[in-house]
Amino acid sequence: MPDISAAKGFYSDYLGLSNEEFNLGWVARYTSPDSGASVQLVTGDASAPEDSVISVQVDDVDGAYAEAQRLGYAIVHPLTTEPWGVRRFFVRAPDGNVINVAAHSS
The missing domain is CATH 3.10.180.10 (2,3-Dihydroxybiphenyl 1,2-Dioxygenase, domain 1)
Incomplete structure (x- = not known):
C-alpha cells in the first residue's frame, strides 16, 4: 500500500515541492515555493x-x-x-x- 510519509522526501527534496500545504494521512499536497507547481497524493480516499x-x-x-x-x-x-x-x-x-x-x- 502506498505510504505518503515514505514518499515525502521524493516529492519535497528530489522534485523541489518543499511546501507541505496539508497532510491528512491519506491525502497530502506538496507545492514548489518557486514555480507554484504542485502534486496531490492520495492513498485511499x-x-x-x-x-x-x-x-x-x-x-x-x-x-x-x-x-x-x-x-x-x-x-x-x-x-x-x-x-x-x-x-x-x-x-x-x-x-x-x-x-x-x-x-x-x-
Whole structure:
C-alpha cells in the first residue's frame, strides 16, 4: 500500500515541492515555493467510494458539476463540502479514470 510519509522526501527534496500545504494521512499536497507547481497524493480516499487518479482545481465547482451532469458524465461522488474545507465531486472520464474536481476555500 502506498505510504505518503515514505514518499515525502521524493516529492519535497528530489522534485523541489518543499511546501507541505496539508497532510491528512491519506491525502497530502506538496507545492514548489518557486514555480507554484504542485502534486496531490492520495492513498485511499477517506470519504469517497473510489480513489481519483488526479485532482483538478476549478474556480466554480458548482458550475463544473452542473456541466458534467448536463454532458451525461458519470458522477462517482456527489458534490460535497468536505469537513476539511474543500468542495468537490468525482466524475468518471470517458477513458474510465476518476477525476476529483475541487474548489478550495481561501
